[in-house]
Each structure stands twice: as C-alpha cells, then as structure tokens.
Amino acid sequence: MIVENTQTQMRKGILEYCILSIIAKGETYASDIIAELKKAQLLVVEGTLYPLLTRLKNNGLLTYNWVESVSGPPRKYYVLSEEGKLVLEQLDKTWQELVYAVQTAIGDRK
Amino acid sequence: MNKTIIININGIVFHIEEDAYDILKLYMTDVKRHFSTSADSLEITTDIENRIAEMFNEILANQNKQVIVETDVKLVIEQMGTVEDFEFAENDDRAAGNSTYTYNTERRRLFRDPDDHLVSGVAAGIANYFDIPAVWIRLAFAISFAFAGSGFILYVILWIVIPKAISRADRMAMKGEKQDLKGFKKNFEEEMGMVKENLSNFRQEARPFVYKARDFTGDFFSHLGTFLKGAGGLFVKLLCIVILLTCFSAAIALIVVLIAFLAFGKTDIFHIFPFNIVNYDTNLIFLTGGFLLLAIPLITIILLTIGFLFKNATFNRSIGTTLLCIWLASLGAVVYYGARATANFRYGARLSKTINIKPTTNNTYYLQLNDAKYLTNEDSTRLRIKERFNGMIILDDDFNGNDMDSPDNVHIDVEKSDVAQPVLIESFSARGRNDEDALTNARNVTYRFLQKDSVLKFDRNLERLDNTKWRGQELHMTLKVPLNAKLVIDGKLDRNMNFNLYDCLQNNTPRNPAGSVFVMTMTDGLQCKIDTVAAALKPDSSKTKQPADTTQNKDQ
Numbered sequence: 001m002i003v004e005n006t007q008t009q010m011r012k013g014i015l016e017y018c019i020l021s022i023i024a025k026g027e028t029y030a031s032d033i034i035a036e037l038k039k040a041q042l043l044v045v046e047g048t049l050y051p052l053l054t055r056l057k058n059n060g061l062l063t064y065n066w067v068e069s070v071s072g073p074p075r076k077y078y079v080l081s082e083e084g085k086l087v088l089e090q091l092d093k094t095w096q097e098l099v100y101a102v103q104t105a106i107g108d109r110k
Numbered sequence: 111m112n113k114t115i116i117i118n119i120n121g122i123v124f125h126i127e128e129d130a131y132d133i134l135k136l137y138m139t140d141v142k143r144h145f146s147t148s149a150d151s152l153e154i155t156t157d158i159e160n161r162i163a164e165m166f167n168e169i170l171a172n173q174n175k176q177v178i179v180e181t182d183v184k185l186v187i188e189q190m191g192t193v194e195d196f197e198f199a200e201n202d203d204r205a206a207g208n209s210t211y212t213y214n215t216e217r218r219r220l221f222r223d224p225d226d227h228l229v230s231g232v233a234a235g236i237a238n239y240f241d242i243p244a245v246w247i248r249l250a251f252a253i254s255f256a257f258a259g260s261g262f263i264l265y266v267i268l269w270i271v272i273p274k275a276i277s278r279a280d281r282m283a284m285k286g287e288k289q290d291l292k293g294f295k296k297n298f299e300e301e302m303g304m305v306k307e308n309l310s311n312f313r314q315e316a317r318p319f320v321y322k323a324r325d326f327t328g329d330f331f332s333h334l335g336t337f338l339k340g341a342g343g344l345f346v347k348l349l350c351i352v353i354l355l356t357c358f359s360a361a362i363a364l365i366v367v368l369i370a371f372l373a374f375g376k377t378d379i380f381h382i383f384p385f386n387i388v389n390y391d392t393n394l395i396f397l398t399g400g401f402l403l404l405a406i407p408l409i410t411i412i413l414l415t416i417g418f419l420f421k422n423a424t425f426n427r428s429i430g431t432t433l434l435c436i437w438l439a440s441l442g443a444v445v446y447y448g449a450r451a452t453a454n455f456r457y458g459a460r461l462s463k464t465i466n467i468k469p470t471t472n473n474t475y476y477l478q479l480n481d482a483k484y485l486t487n488e489d490s491t492r493l494r495i496k497e498r499f500n501g502m503i504i505l506d507d508d509f510n511g512n513d514m515d516s517p518d519n520v521h522i523d524v525e526k527s528d529v530a531q532p533v534l535i536e537s538f539s540a541r542g543r544n545d546e547d548a549l550t551n552a553r554n555v556t557y558r559f560l561q562k563d564s565v566l567k568f569d570r571n572l573e574r575l576d577n578t579k580w581r582g583q584e585l586h587m588t589l590k591v592p593l594n595a596k597l598v599i600d601g602k603l604d605r606n607m608n609f610n611l612y613d614c615l616q617n618n619t620p621r622n623p624a625g626s627v628f629v630m631t632m633t634d635g636l637q638c639k640i641d642t643v644a645a646a647l648k649p650d651s652s653k654t655k656q657p658a659d660t661t662q663n664k665d666q
Contacts, residue, residue, distance in 0.1 A: 045191020
C-alpha cells in the first residue's frame with residue numbers, strides 16, 4: 001500500500017509536467033495526449049485526463065480551439081498559453097534539478 | 111435478434127442495443143455523479159461524452175457496422191476508466207486536501223422503492239436510506255396517522271417530493287451500492303439471492319406455528335435493536351430531550367413550591383387548610399417526604415435519560431440503591447403520618463345548643479354579617495389592641511386570608527317555627543380519634559351570634575380555640591321564625607346561607623339596600639318577597655321576567 005502510494009505520488013507529480021510538455025509540441029487533441037501518456041505508462045484510463053486538462057485550462061496554462069471532426073463531435077485542440085510556457089520553463093528547470101538530485105542520491109548505490 | 115435504442119450523444123445519433131444502453135447509462139450516471147461536486151462538472155462530462163461518441167464512431171467505422179453492442183460499450187468504458195480508476199488517480203489530491211471530488215459512491219440517495227412497496231414505496235425508500243427494515247418506518251407512519259392525520263399529510267408530501275427509483279442506477283444509489291460493473295453484478299447476484307430467499311421463506315411458512323411465533327419474537331427484538339440504532343435513534347434522542355426538559359421544569363416547579371412553603375414559615379402557612387390538620391413538625395415531615403417522593407423519580411429519570419443520551423454511566427448501581435432507599439423511606443414516612451392523621455378523623459360527634467331570640471314587634475329580622483374581626487386573647491396582646499386600637503373595631507373582610515383557614519364551616523338555614531318565639535339552633539360537629547376527642551373538638555370552638563333589637567349578627571367563620579387542630583369542625587344553624595316573619599338578609603351572608611340570596615335581590619327594583627327580602631309563608635316555607643309597588647312602577651322589567659322567577663323557591 002505504501003509502495004503504491006509513493007508510486008502514485010511520483011507519477012502524479014510529473015503528470016502535469018508531462019502533459020504540458022506534450023502540448024508544448026503544438027496543437028494537441030486529448031486522445032493524442034492519452035496515446036503518448038499510455039506509451040510512457042503514466043496514465044491508464046482516459047477519464048482521468050479530462051479533469052486535469054480542465055484544471056490546467058482554468059489555471060490559465062492552456063487554451064483550446066474547436067476543430068471540426070469527420071468522425072464525431074468537434075474536438076478540442078489544446079495549446080499552451082503564454083503563462084503556460086513560462087510555467088513549463090520553470091518546471092523544466094525544476095526537473096533538471098530533480099534529475100540531478102535523484103542521480104546524486106542513488107548514484108553511489110549502483 | 112436484439113432490441114436497439116436510438117440515443118443522442120451531444121448531437122450525434124447512435125443505434126445501441128438495449129443491454130449496452132443500460133450499461134452505458136449506468137456508467138454515465140456514475141461519472142456525472144462522480145464529478146457532480148466539481149465546479150467544472152459540466153465541462154468534464156461533456157468532454158468525456160464527446161470522446162465516447164468519437165470512440166463509438168471509430169468502432170462503427172472500423173468494424174463497418176451500424177449498432178453499438180455490449181462489448182463495444184465495455185471496451186470504451188475500459189479505455190475511459192471507471193469511477194474507481196478516477197478515484198485512485200485522485201487519491202493524493204484528496205490527501206493534500208485541495209480536491210473538490212469528495213463524492214462517495216457508497217452514499218445513499220433517497221428514492222421511492224418500487225420493488226418493495228405497500229402504497230407508493232415511500233416507507234421502503236426511507237428504510238433503504240437509513241438501512242433499516244421498512245416495517246419500522248411503516249409502523250411509525252401508521253402510528254402518526256393517529257395524531258390528527260399528521261402522518262398522512264407528511265406521507266403525501268413525501269410521495270410528491272421523493273422521486274421514484276426508475277433505473278437500475280437509481281436503485282443501486284438508493285441502496286448505497288457502487289455504481290460500476292461490479293456493483294451491477296452485485297445487484298444481479300442480490301436479485302438472485304432474493305429469489306432463493308423467497309424460496310426458503312416459503313419453506314418457513316410451512317413450519318409449525320410455535321416455531322414461527324418464536325422466530326417472530328426473536329425477529330421483533332432484533333428489529334427493535336436495529337430500529338433504535340437507526341432512524342429510531344434520532345427519534346429516541348428527540349424524545350429524550352423532551353423528557354429531560356419536562357423533568358427539569360417539573361423539578362424546578364417542585365423546588366419553588368418547597369421553598370415557598372418553607373419561606374412562609376411557621377406562622378403564616380400552617381393554619382391554612384390542609385396544613386392545619388397536623389402540627390408544625392408533622393407538616394415538615396409531610397412536606398419533605400412529599401418533596402422527596404416526587405423529586406427522586408424525577409432525578410432518576412433525568413439521570414437515566416442523560417446516561418442514555420450521552421452514552422455515559424452517570425447512573426450506577428450505588429446511586430440507584432441510595433435513591434431507592436431514600437424514596438422508600440419518604441414513602442414510609444408519608445404513609446405512616448398520613449395514616450396517623452387520618453386516624454384523627456375516625457369518630458364524629460355533634461352537639462346542639464338552642465338560643466332564644468327576642469321577638470320584634472313588626473316581626474322583621476335583619477340578618478347581617480358580623481364583620482368585626484374575632485381576636486383571641488393572644489392576638490389582642492400581640493397587637494396591643496388596648497393601647498393602639500382603643501375604641502376601634504378591626505374589620506374582618508374577605509381578603510385577609512382568614513377564608514383559607516378552613517373549608518366553609520358555617521351554614522345557616524331558615525325554617526318555620528310553630529310557636530311565636532323565634533329560636534336559633536346551633537349544631538356543632540367535629541371529628542376525632544375517638545368519641546371523647548371528637549366531642550372535645552366540637553366544643554373547642556367559638557362562634558358569636560349577637561342580637562341587637564331586630565338585627566341578628568352572624569360570624570363568617572367558626573373559630574377554633576388555640577391548639578385545636580382542624581378536625582372538620584362545622585356549625586349548622588337553623589333559624590326558626592314564626593309565620594309571616596319578614597327576613598332581610600345581607601348579601602355578605604351569601605356564602606353561609608343554604609339558599610340563593612342574589613336571585614331574590616335581582617327581582618326587586620330598586621334593590622333593597624339592606625339585602626334580599628324574604629317572607630315566611632304557610633305552605634311553601636321561606637319565599638322571596640317581591641316589592642309590588644316597585645314592580646308596578648317598572649312594568650316592563652317585570653314583564654321580561656319569567657313567571658317562575660318572580661317567586662323564588664327556597665333552596666332546600
């Protein structure tokens with residue numbers, strides 16, 4: 001249980017960073033994000049993504065455009081806002097620090 | 111061949127099989143409920159619906175078919191994730207305390223239960239909500255019908271307000287079950303279980319009556335326990351509070367009464383009926399005993415109720431035993447002294463005395479109240495009458511408290527005398543613990559009757575001599591007057607006369623200021639005398655009177 005919790009915490013911590021990184025590549029549709037996250041084994045089900053996207057959007061990090069779709073309802077394509085880009089830069093920096101910290105911490109073990 | 115339903119997801123139309131639709135609907139209800147506490151609930155669910163619609167479209171296009179089936183829905187749900195998955199992902203959000211998704215799928219919702227209903231399923235629905243047997247709710251409703259039909263009105267309102275559980279999702283929400291596929295499965299299993307249970311119930315029906323009665327008793331108490339724990343708990347708590355408030359106000363009233371009695375002290379209260387039956391010390395025992403007799407049950411109820419309400423044992427065995435002992439002791443004291451006091455009333459005695467009245471020339475007598483206050487020697491000394499009130503008369507009016515000394519104890523009656531000499535027969539009666547005591551009690555009283563020419567003056571009350579307790583002392587006087595004697599009776603004597611003075615006073619206009627006028631007649635005894643001159647002067651007033659009113663019969 002404790003192990004599970006820690007894993008979830010770790011994943012949760014980087015999930016938003018990953019989502020922002022994926023969206024930073026260009027206009028992205030939710031299922032594209034899902035596909036990438038699944039490939040990275042960060043997320044299993046799609047349903048959990050929508051609340052996250054909505055929250056990031058409400059925090060002003062994301063905006064979206066409606067795009068007509070041939071196979072169903074119009075799709076929301078997400079892009080980073082200016083603020084989102086700034087936040088992502090900060091997160092990049094933090095991530096580098098984290099990588100360094102973790103590598104230093106576990107480096108002797110190997 | 112399967113029945114299909116046409117559904118519309120955000121503007122896109124799908125054909126879907128009924129089974130698949132049920133699962134999808136259940137899932138969407140679940141999802142909506144899960145996000146219902148979130149501010150972005152609509153946006154999130156719309157996103158999810160749109161995505162589902164898109165996935166359906168992809169499936170239909172890929173497999174080149176037209177109808178969504180159960181496996182498709184399951185596939186989509188698997189991809190989208192169940193509410194349990196959402197919860198798992200949000201776990202640490204909740205731990206951090208910044209989550210708005212606090213919805214608990216196990217929370218029950220109030221629905222009318224269409225599967226278990228007598229009338230409309232209100233009672234069963236409430237029972238489901240509180241997770242207790244429906245029979246208790248039904249019983250509560252049945253009882254409340256008796257209170258001016260208030261329960262009926264409540265029932266109808268609930269019937270209107272509470273929605274009926276229509277879908278399976280509703281029914282599961284009603285019973286607080288998780289609303290995903292697992293819950294659905296559980297629901298199904300429960301239904302199967304119920305069928306089995308019904309079968310075994312059928313077997314039980316066939317069992318002998320004795321077993322059934324025994325089972326019923328067991329069931330009754332186990333259900334009662336559940337009832338008290340569940341919805342009954344609230345009701346019982348309310349009841350407890352009502353009992354507490356009642357007991358507290360009763361206790362306060364009791365204490366106020368006791369303090370009032372004690373504060374009045376030795377002199378002021380204990381000559382008032384019924385405290386004048388026994389002496390001061392016995393009165394104290396009575397008061398204390400009576401107070402404890404009433405107070406101890408109150409204290410017990412209060413302690414027990416508080417103990418029950420707050421689940422702490424304020425009322426243990428030793429307190430209980432002590433209280434019981436005190437209560438029994440006070441009961442014993444009250445009964446013992448009560449019996450002793452009653453013994454003082456066992457025998458009765460009566461003595462009679464005849465007083466001659468000087469006849470008057472015009473055969474008219476004025477009966478008046480002697481309102482000079484009767485003072486004992488002690489009173490005279492205490493009040494220093496000779497020094498301070500010399501030459502004055504202390505009046506005895508209605509409001510000086512003397513009236514409370516004893517129940518009305520002086521009664522005056524008027525009869526016809528066969529001889530010309532009018533007489534007053536005074537008959538004293540009293541009770542006592544034996545004949546001698548009763549006689550002494552009847553004699554140890556004073557009553558003043560005075561005649562001053564044609565005026566006969568009566569005291570209002572019989573006065574007991576000092577140290578004589580109230581033993582039902584009474585004085586019955588019979589005034590015997592000759593034929594055609596005219597009696598003018600003062601209205602102040604109304605309480606003492608055995609017949610009505612007021613009606614007679616009313617019949618004469620103008621009223622005689624001296625009082626009601628009566629005449630002793632040959633055959634009918636004492637009759638109200640109508641002043642014919644006054645009646646003739648006011649014909650309309652006499653006309654309005656009923657004939658029966660114009661002559662007042664003597665009240666025998």
